[in-house]
Amino acid sequence: MLIVHKYGGTSVGSLERIESVASRVAKAKKEGNDLVVVVSAMSGETNKLIGFAEHFSDSPAKREMDMLLSSGERVTAALLSIALQGMGIDSIAMTGRQAGIKTDNAHTYARIDSINPEAMQSEIAQGKVVIVAGFQGINENGAVTTLGRGGSDLSAVAIAGALKADACEIYSDVDGIYTTDPRIEPKAKKMDFISYDEMLELASLGAKVLQNRSVELAKKLKVKMVAKSSFSDAEGTVIGEESKDMEAVLVSGIALDRNQARVTIREVADRPGIAAEIFTELAEEQINVDMIIQNASTDGTTNLGFTVPQNEINRAKAVIEAFDHDIGSMDFDDSVCKVSVVGVGMKSHSGVAATAFTALAKENINIEMISTSEIKVSMVVAEKYAELAVRTLHNIYELDA
Amino acid sequence: MLIVHKYGGTSVGSLERIESVASRVAKAKKEGNDLVVVVSAMSGETNKLIGFAEHFSDSPAKREMDMLLSSGERVTAALLSIALQGMGIDSIAMTGRQAGIKTDNAHTYARIDSINPEAMQSEIAQGKVVIVAGFQGINENGAVTTLGRGGSDLSAVAIAGALKADACEIYSDVDGIYTTDPRIEPKAKKMDFISYDEMLELASLGAKVLQNRSVELAKKLKVKMVAKSSFSDAEGTVIGEESKDMEAVLVSGIALDRNQARVTIREVADRPGIAAEIFTELAEEQINVDMIIQNASTDGTTNLGFTVPQNEINRAKAVIEAFDHDIGSMDFDDSVCKVSVVGVGMKSHSGVAATAFTALAKENINIEMISTSEIKVSMVVAEKYAELAVRTLHNIYELDA
Secondary structure, three states, X not given: XXXXXXXXXXXXXXXXXXXXXXXXXXHHHHOOOEEEEEEOXXXXXXXXXXXXXXXXXXXXXXXXXXXXXXXXXXXXXXXXXXXXXXXXXXXXXXXXXXXXXXXXXXXXXXXXXXXXXXXXXXXXXXXXXXXXEOOEEEOOOOOEEEOOOOHHHHHHHHHHHHHOOOEEEEEEOOOOOEOOOOOOOOXXXXXXXXXXXXXXXXXXXXXXXXXXXXXXXXXXXXXXXXXXXXXXOOOOEEEEXXXXXXXXXXXXXXXXXXXXXXXXXXXXEOOOOHHXXXXXXXXXXXXXXXXXXXXXXXXXXXXXXXXXXHHHHHHHHHHHXXXXXXXXXXXEEEEEEEEEEEOHHHHHOOOHHHHHHHHHHHOOOOOOEEEEEXXXXXXXXXXXXXXXXXXXXXXXXXXXX | OEEEEEEOXXXXXOHHHHXXXXXXXXXXXXXXXXXXXXXXXXXXXXXHHHHHHHHHOOOOOHHHHHHHHHHHHHHHHHHHHHHHHHOOOOEEEEOOOOOOEEEOOOOOOXXXXXXXXXXXXXXXXXXXXXXXXXXXXXXXXXXXXXOOOOHHHHHHHHXXXXXXXXXXXXXXXXXXXXXXXXXXXXXXXXXXXXXXXXXXXXXXXXXXXXXXXXXXXXXXXXXXXXXXXXXXXXXXEEEEOOOOOXXXXXXXXXXXXXXXXXXXXXXXXXXXXXXXXXXXXXXXXXXXXXXXXXXXXOOOEEEXXXXXXXXXXXXXXXXXXXXXXXXXXXXXXXXXXXXXXXXXXXXXXXXXXXXXXXHHHHOOOOEEEXXXXXXXXXXXXXXXXXXXXXXXXXXXXXXXX
């Protein structure tokens, strides 16, 4: 088997941790696998370097930031290779450039354009474990670029795709994806499997485990991801293609997003273009709108509701209050949260939403907004009910079974 | 003027120091100069990374060490560029690769094969200050190589040569080259000028200021070096070609090398090949022999003396004691030092050596070994006389005048 491992900052956060990772890699190699290992910077390094840059400038040039920040992953890659060699495992450390990773020119949030896997393949053919500095590549001018926060996950998935690897194992300090946040519902269970689409909808559950862009890329390239812990030998969670030959699980998990604020605009003139005007102005202020709800018109006006991140509510408020025509009263609430029920089984089963509404109603939790997709039902409720809502939904769908 | 600046680890050892370097560079730029700035890693960084590597292996692979160690200079280059941009100076940071520095394959002590200055020239033409990560290049396989300790000096001189720069200013925490070590002789004077050849012979005086290989390269490429302090505005010392049109200074300085041990072998058979055998065996054990003295034969045998670094005396002893033919008694002394009088004027003046011998004799300092070159007289004396010998010689040649 050809397997790509990826170790995040906490997993390589000290010399002892790097040694432990080296042992894990050595074991997998001795079991007969070919291995490519993608590493992040030691935890804290990237933030330290950002702090250094901010000492000199509020808006340091992104090209220089990339040269600065890409150094941390190189250090880890070289150290892990040295550690492996010290254990008698033949290995070679590569920068993003040496691993053949070409990106576009968008410094600090570059996209991978292509990977030429020949250099990696040649080293693998010689029996070496290939260690790649994650999070980085070079652009067409030969300048170093980085892929944005969590970019090492993206490196790992892209490399696994280019090498047609059998799996891409993402190691962190969490041992998999849970049916909900175990700090809220202790009965939360680790899933053995989850589909790419469910994982994307459950982003808030996996945010600390898997970068969303990497899941999207894995879906596109059909790379089998496995979320595992580098601190234990527990089986992880496989993220892969929805199985065709078995009945899909109705509900996979309950996600919670606390970082939500609600805006409601009443008496919006019910004519084409008003919503477009409002959301264009919000976009120009770079306010990230999440859910958008508009009710059908009754008396020639309609109500428009949407959510934004809590730290953007004041800017959103300024935009809406300056909007001087065709709207009536408005209402802002930054003490709401979004609870979501996710499952591919919803596609073919009705009643999932109704079950959720009924269960919350029984607990006297008022649902302020509702939004649904093929595999998700999201509900905005008062933030004080966040934990209760999560536990209630986790229970009603028997996710602890 | 096109000037190359080089700042060592102490000069960029903190964010405040980097800011101070940026101010100095900005000032030189505003005075109308074109500038390339070569930087070392922040002081302590390289040793920290070496310590990390040694945690995993007693003999880490040199290729991986180069990837590891080259990261420090990249961080400094990026930070200095960000600092300059923050001051409104247009600048660009480059790795060794981006600056066009190609080396041979000797990882950790690579030699520069060539520099393609086009990328640097193009940025200079656009009015930018070019910041280059020192100490590094890439080899023909695209792997990162480093140039050995003090390699940033070498980068700076090589770049100055490739760009035909008007000067290569080497900044450190010392403000120039002194006639001798001021800690030994407080009357030591800073020189305005010293020739390449004298500088090479005075290596022990300049070791903390200029890397020897860089002086050799500067001589070859006719690069004018200037040793200056980054902590003051004092004029530095120019290292350049010996002036043709003025009488050479008789004696420029007094160097001291404390790291010397003496080996004497008596009754060495006076036949061809014996010395070759002895020094071949020492070379095979990688023992660095410095001075070698052999007296003319009298009774069919001769005495052979040489010096080695003090920490290599035990290995030298083992080699000589195992040498089982054609030699008589032997004597080892690790409490000696080497005092050298250096000056290009010696070439054309006799009597310099005699003056030295007489002065030391007056102080009852016994000279154990003597070796001379065109521009140097070196004497091995007991280590306890080191300071007295230096002060005596500094005084007799009126170097404080």
